Amino acid sequence: MSAMIEVRDLSKTYASGTSALSGVSLDIREGEILALLGPNGAGKTTFISILCGLVTPSGGKVTVGGHDILRDYRAARALIGLVPQEIALEYFETVINTVRFSRGLYGKPADDAYLERILRALALWDKRDAKLKELSGGMKRRVLIAKALSHGPRILFLDEPTAGVDVNLRREMWEVVRGLKSEGVTIILTTHYLEEAEEMADRVGIIDKGRLLLVRDKSDLMHEFGRKVLTVELTEPITALPPALSSLELSSDGLRASYRYDAHADRTGIARLLASFAAEGISVRDVATEQSSLEDVFLRLVRDLA
């Protein structure tokens, strides 16, 4: 896959003096889904806003489809659709007029057949004549996507598409995004949810304090950082673990032994481990597993890469 977006040494310092991005370089491939993960204030929205031409960079260079985003703004912008974080819509307007109007803003000729295709794909066709104020939260979010797609962009930016939405709606959004990918749209989304990145992304980029800490294929990242911890609670305290269980860590009260493992490995070693407890005559009261959270991944990365 060739690079659809090339970002070189991008930086942004706001007039307030806040350095929101520094030295970010990245190629985004045509047709991929790239998830950008990062804590609040990491610089994700600034990054997207620069690529979409809403914020002027302080330094560096970005091309979109070969067009420089500053010198060749219109050509670059025509390739991009943006679904913003905030829902800001004209509540008394109808769905179809909202989408027609967005297309017109890009100077594109009317094309109701194209808009029908988008609205059908987003399950909004039946609601085309409804006023936006009559729609559910999930439908409003889909209208934002329809607006962003109205001019036929090849790249779609989604800024926290599922922040604060319920599980069903999140899954519904994932389906929509997958459908767009299958049509060849390049998708860049920001998220706080590791699960969302895991579910959707081909590649994951991690941003912290304005720096791109890494970009990896999702499967590599989950393999490397997606650890789980199994905690085995014992009926009676023990003073030391027998050699067969030396890969575990014993708590100071001798009542809990924990085992860190790769949840994505073919063999996790758990069955063998539990059998070893039985063979050693150590009685187990309970077991619990805990998945490393995005926060753990960050802490580890920030510690290792800073």
Ligand SMILES: Nc1ncnc2c1ncn2[C@@H]1O[C@H](COP(=O)(O)OP(=O)(O)OP(=O)(O)O)[C@@H](O)[C@H]1O
């Ligand atoms: N218009 C602005 N003027 C001054 N500072 C800004 C502006 N926009 C963002 N910032 C600052 O730049 C830094 C990066 O913010 P940004 O919104 O890009 O982060 P983010 O990763 O998108 O965060 P969130 O997950 O909370 O949306 C923050 O310190 C923020 O306060």
